[in-house]
Amino acid sequence: MNKKIDLHIHTTMSDGTLTPKEVINEAEKNGVSVIAIADHDTIEAYNDELYLYAKEKNIQLINAVEISTKTKKAGIHVLGYNFDLTDKNFQEKLYKLRNARHDYLHNVAKKLNELGYFLNVEELNKIDAVTKAHISLNVISSEKNRKLLIENFGHIPNKSEFIETVMNENCPAYVKKETITPKEAADIIRTANGKVVLAHPVAYEHEDNLTEEDILQIVKDMKTDGLEANYIYIDRNNQIFDETSKWNNFAKENNLFVTIGSDFHNKDGIRPEIGFINTEFSLDGKTVDEILKNLYM
Numbered sequence: 001m002n003k004k005i006d007l008h009i010h011t012t013m014s015d016g017t018l019t020p021k022e023v024i025n026e027a028e029k030n031g032v033s034v035i036a037i038a039d040h041d042t043i044e045a046y047n048d049e050l051y052l053y054a055k056e057k058n059i060q061l062i063n064a065v066e067i068s069t070k071t072k073k074a075g076i077h078v079l080g081y082n083f084d085l086t087d088k089n090f091q092e093k094l095y096k097l098r099n100a101r102h103d104y105l106h107n108v109a110k111k112l113n114e115l116g117y118f119l120n121v122e123e124l125n126k127i128d129a130v131t132k133a134h135i136s137l138n139v140i141s142s143e144k145n146r147k148l149l150i151e152n153f154g155h156i157p158n159k160s161e162f163i164e165t166v167m168n169e170n171c172p173a174y175v176k177k178e179t180i181t182p183k184e185a186a187d188i189i190r191t192a193n194g195k196v197v198l199a200h201p202v203a204y205e206h207e208d209n210l211t212e213e214d215i216l217q218i219v220k221d222m223k224t225d226g227l228e229a230n231y232i233y234i235d236r237n238n239q240i241f242d243e244t245s246k247w248n249n250f251a252k253e254n255n256l257f258v259t260i261g262s263d264f265h266n267k268d269g270i271r272p273e274i275g276f277i278n279t280e281f282s283l284d285g286k287t288v289d290e291i292l293k294n295l296y297m
Helices: 020-029 048-056 088-114 132-140 143-153 159-167 182-191 201-207 212-222 244-253 285-296
Strands: 004-009 032-037 060-070 075-081 195-198 226-230 232-234 240-242 257-260
Touching: 004 060, 004 075, 004 257, 004 285, 020 032, 020 048, 048 060, 060 088, 060 182, 075 182, 088 132, 088 182, 132 143, 132 159, 182 195, 182 212, 195 212, 201 212, 201 226, 201 232, 201 244, 212 244, 226 244, 244 257, 257 285
Parallel strands: 004 032, 032 060, 195 226, 226 257
Antiparallel strands: 060 075, 075 195, 232 240
């Protein structure tokens, strides 16, 4: 039986629905022996208690973070692994990124209020790494917004539909968020002696219309160590794209090691769950061992 690993999981510390301990419980239930919690711009999930809990469950926990960045063409996510959690410079940089998220929250709240929507800013302020998903969910789940949502959409939209219609670029509540480049994110991770991995290239191709040449340029600019080649992308219409072979070849051609991640946020019955247990996708033991070796070299 092959060892199951999942190196891209979100928790309630950013925009996931499970707490860090619940993620470990889910990994145990799914037979996953190695996981990495990669929350957006925060490492708040990691503490001695969580490592002890993971050890009790026989789960190997690798520290990780997913940093949000932007190029001229698209938003790009940069994964960091196996860094020094105690590095003060690293902590300060992430703190600034989270502060920028809260500045964004208040600016978006103003625009949403002007559109007639109620947003519970006090509640959202309690979230360490607040995201568009948090904001959208807060709007669509409030009874105070029900009438306006039905007037504007004809129904209660899901959070993705609300983001794409109201909050994204060229939409009425769009606010430009202060951000950094992929290279700057890579530099932040390296200051803490971490490994740099470009997240889900398949998503940039289908979601942002980036070409392989665009992605290669990003890889070169940030001097990434690895690529999240083993990733199943599901678009807004729930169409599944398994292009793992293509991106594994891309990684090999460009001397990058590969990683694997479900990008788990919640059990929606569509997207991969922790360890890809609801899919037919798996890796052989040799490949898994190679991935883990590269993260620790």
